[in-house]
Amino acid sequence: MAAEKTENGASVSLDRMIQPMLLLLILKKPTHGYELIQSFNALHEGEIVEPGTIYRNLRRMEKDEFVVSSWEAAESGPARRKYTITGKGLKALQEAVLKLEQQKRQIEDYLSEYNNLVTKGGYSDEN
Amino acid sequence: MKTDPNALKILHAGALRKPIKECIHILWERYPDLKVELDYAGSRACAKAVAEGKIVDVIALADYQVFNDFLIPRFVDMSFVFATDQMVLAFDEFSTGSNQINGQNWMDVLLGNPTIKYARSDHRLDPCGYRTLILWQLAEEYYRRPGLYQLLENGWSNLYPKSLDLAVALMEGKIDYGFEYLSVAKQMDFLYIQFPPEINLSDPRFADHYARAKVSIEGNYPGLETVITGAPIEFSVAIPKNSNQKELAQEFIDILTGPRGEEILETNGLIPC
Numbered sequence: 001m002a003a004e005k006t007e008n009g010a011s012v013s014l015d016r017m018i019q020p021m022l023l024l025l026i027l028k029k030p031t032h033g034y035e036l037i038q039s040f041n042a043l044h045e046g047e048i049v050e051p052g053t054i055y056r057n058l059r060r061m062e063k064d065e066f067v068v069s070s071w072e073a074a075e076s077g078p079a080r081r082k083y084t085i086t087g088k089g090l091k092a093l094q095e096a097v098l099k100l101e102q103q104k105r106q107i108e109d110y111l112s113e114y115n116n117l118v119t120k121g122g123y124s125d126e127n
Numbered sequence: 128m129k130t131d132p133n134a135l136k137i138l139h140a141g142a143l144r145k146p147i148k149e150c151i152h153i154l155w156e157r158y159p160d161l162k163v164e165l166d167y168a169g170s171r172a173c174a175k176a177v178a179e180g181k182i183v184d185v186i187a188l189a190d191y192q193v194f195n196d197f198l199i200p201r202f203v204d205m206s207f208v209f210a211t212d213q214m215v216l217a218f219d220e221f222s223t224g225s226n227q228i229n230g231q232n233w234m235d236v237l238l239g240n241p242t243i244k245y246a247r248s249d250h251r252l253d254p255c256g257y258r259t260l261i262l263w264q265l266a267e268e269y270y271r272r273p274g275l276y277q278l279l280e281n282g283w284s285n286l287y288p289k290s291l292d293l294a295v296a297l298m299e300g301k302i303d304y305g306f307e308y309l310s311v312a313k314q315m316d317f318l319y320i321q322f323p324p325e326i327n328l329s330d331p332r333f334a335d336h337y338a339r340a341k342v343s344i345e346g347n348y349p350g351l352e353t354v355i356t357g358a359p360i361e362f363s364v365a366i367p368k369n370s371n372q373k374e375l376a377q378e379f380i381d382i383l384t385g386p387r388g389e390e391i392l393e394t395n396g397l398i399p400c
Contacts, residue, residue: 033400034208034331034359034361034400035331037330037331037332038331038332038334041332048324050324050329050330051211051329051330051331051359051398052211052398055211055398055399055400056398059389059399063386071207073205076195077191077195078191078194078205078206078207078208078361078363079205079206079207079208080207080208080400081208081384081400
């Protein structure tokens with residue numbers, strides 16, 4: 001899936017659902033990449049995404065102004081970059097959700113067509 | 128060595144040599160006459176030097192835990208994580224067995240031929256050294272090869288103070304294989320074998336799993352041991368409290384952790400984070 005351009009110029013890549021998933025997680029709780037990698041893969045069980053891919057997408061989204069980062073000190077441990085969603089990021093997430101709903105309907109229509117065909121016996125291995 | 132009081136003094140892990148130098152060139156675009164004194168060693172050796180009185184303006188290490196063990200809170204308030212990496216087995220086309228080694232048989236190749244020389248860096252001085260020992264412990268369990276850790280530990284031919292020395296030895300043909308950071312292997316154009324994320328110390332998802340491996344090393348004081356627990360690799364940077372050039376040091380860190388620094392880190396095989 002390619003990046004989808006919205007009316008106001010904001011865009012979010014739907015590729016492998018990485019950016020929509022990261023935006024959702026950051027909206028739920030502003031946090032740093034280390035923790036996002038842990039929660040991303042817990043939420044996205046079907047496919048393992050490498051840490052480097054997640055960090056690169058976070059940087060890309062910061063460049064696109066969907067998120068902003070600032071250093072957050074931990075009680076014990078180092079400071080890490082904490083990501084927060086922006087107004088532009090929220091809009092891009094909403095656009096992505098609309099697009100995903102459209103894709104969901106397309107997939108449901110497709111499956112329904114297929115199941116109807118199989119149920120009515122309009123398909124056999126010999127076709 | 129006599130130092131210039133006006134120079135910006137940067138002390139860093141050997142593995143960061145190339146990206147640090149490239150970031151200094153960006154700083155020189157702003158301050159062409161700025162003198163920079165650059166020194167490097169294994170990260171634990173760097174931290175020990177600062178704890179023993181060495182004055183520097185920036186210290187960049189391969190493991191944030193080294194800051195916690197040696198420098199925080201007495202010498203440094205806080206460190207900032209800026210990059211990650213992973214452990215690999217580096218070699219080149221002239222390494223004995225290079226045409227047969229792969230991700231499944233690497234331990235058999237290293238242990239099966241007594242003429243093969245493989246090395247690691249010193250775990251007492253360099254995080255790459257204790258990360259190698261942690262990798263071997265995790266590999267023993269991952270590949271279901273009881274005794275593998277001890278066999279690998281008994282079989283190495285050379286021990287180097289830092290990962291960069293290990294890389295130079297590999298380049299010069301003094302050793303056949305070295306347990307290295309992926310970034311160093313890429314910077315030196317080595318061939319390398321990647322390990323699975325369950326053992327390569329790259330992935331926060333496996334943080335609890337990595338933590339099952341532990342390495343004991345000489346502590347900060349005679350007779351005291353420090354136990355290093357396995358963790359994802361995280362490079363970290365800080366400005367020591369006694370820096371004479373705090374503003375310049377901050378400018379340098381802003382470059383390292385900013386868009387141009389991220390580009391440099393990425394080009395050098397590290398993952399900015």
